Amino acid sequence: MRMKLVDEPKGLVILVFPKLQDPQWPLWSPLDIFAIASSLMHAGYEVCAIDDRVDPEARAKLARDLPGALFVGIGTKFGDQLRNALAIAQEIKAARPDVPIVMGGWFPSLFPDSVFESPHFDIAIVGPGDFCAPEVADRLLAGEGMEGVTGVYARENGAIVRNPKGHLPDIRKTVAIPWAKVGIRHFILQHGWINLFTSRGCPGECNFCAIYCLDPRRWTALPAERVVDDMEALQGLGARAFKVMDTDYCADVRRVEAISRLILERGLRVRYEVLGRQKNLRAMTDEQVRLLRKSGCTEIEMGVEAGSQRLSDLIRKNLQVNETAETVRRFVTYGIRIKANFMFGIPTETEEDLNETLDLMNELLDLGHDAVRFQMFRYTPVPGGDSAVDDVWKELSREDQQELSLKELADFPVTDMEPDRMFWIDESYEPVLRRVYYFYAPLALLIDVDKAFADKPLWARFLMLLRPLARWRIRRHFYRFPFEKWLNDRFGHPMPHATDDGIGPHEEVLPENRDHIETFMGDTFNPRPPLEPGVSGNGTLPGAPSPKRPKREGSRPLEGASSTPPGE
Known part of the structure; x- marks a missing residue:
């Protein structure tokens, strides 16, 4: 064009x-x-x-x-x-x-x-x-x-x-994209979905992330007026739902509130999904969460990565793992689904760490199979990371691979396919990790996993018969005699690690206020009209006790970490 x-x-x-x-x-x-x-x-x-x-x-x-x-x-x-x-x-x-x-x-x-x-x-x-x-x-x-x-x-x-690269430039100095001129209509997906950026960078310090390696802890965002102007312009061109692809949309909770209020003031009837870090989600008041949902936010993607506090500290997530379930529960209660990301195979990971991650995933899933969805990722050591945690071959004395050629970088295995050898994982632990990540965890924990086998409907039915056994294995941490994985390797095909394509219809969203949360096998919703402004001074649901945060235990502050990242 x-x-x-x-x-x-x-x-x-x-x-x-x-x-x-x-x-x-x-x-x-x-x-x-x-x-x-x-x-x-x-x-x-x-x-x-x-x-x-x-x-x-x-x-x-x-x-x-x-x-x-x-x-x-x-x-x-x-x-x-x-x-x-x-x-x-x-x-x-x-x-x-x-x-x-x-x-x-x-x-x-x-x-x-x-x-x-x-x-x-x-x-x-x-x-x-x-x-x-x-x-x-x-x-x-x-x-x-x-x-x-x-x-x-x-x-x-x-x-x-x-030339010096400088720091991340202020996104407010960019020019607005002329949406009609660039032909954005051709990219609007089913149910009116389109993607959108409202900020760049990230105030976090996760040392496995390319954003941190490029420009650590820097974040710049568009003002609320320009964000809603973009939404309104795109809505005029046929968009109805927005995948906001910022790494941390919620880094400035005051901006989040301003955007929510402006959407409501302009009467935009839109749906949108965002990404947010747990630290910033916990900083939001109940009123801000309520406004977020009322303005059309129906899902937040959150990087948990690990259920082990040791691993979480190692990759510098700057969160308390024992606060994750409560954080998710609060947003689900207001009708915002959480899509939780977990990473398997982090360097130094042990079977004990793996089991802690699976226990947390089960705890989150107990909030409701439609309230929490998962995306699973396998850690991939990419050259050029900021520390020995990421540049793992330095720890493994692989000096010959510290500097890879352009061809080697182009051929570097960044896909999720099962590798020949995970050289960054202890050899005795690797078979367990493979069984869990490449079979048992997806089968047990992903909703609609059978849809990935649409080309093999009989095999999909067979897998659904095996699903209770996979859940039992995950909950009991029993991965020996993996005959089901062997059968799938022989007659099926690789398991997916996410089943939600992110462009679903409006009917799949949670109601704005959800009073009752049952377990995974029996989800029940009791929707009711949204709260009116000022009904509840602290934004809590009428009759519900004020949420109590568990004491933080078992974790020390990260050395050199600031308590307030830039932009917050």
């Missing part, structure tokens, strides 16, 4: 978003490409945005517009997308060797020097590209070098120019 905001643009820039793993669902809009395109258009350039995931004519359009391009920008991260990016760059240089190719996205932000192992890339951008892309375009148009452009690495005269 070609787009511009001026009649006589300075030049044409092509932005390409390569395919990821195939198939991928849901296909959310490439908001990062749209943000960069918006900044370039406001700077007077015409942009051709090409989404290789959804457009079967993507490569043909690239070839058609390539002769007139000032430069081509390609965004990418690890894995399949990086391999596809390298292939696209090779095709571009074969057709037009003189055109500069710029790589942006997560991969060059973490490994900018590795980009130049490919002879096809000329520039790498570290951090958000919408701030520096117009200056890169202006420099190229004027025939000037990249010296002094913050966050830009460039190959010039046989050497690499490395």
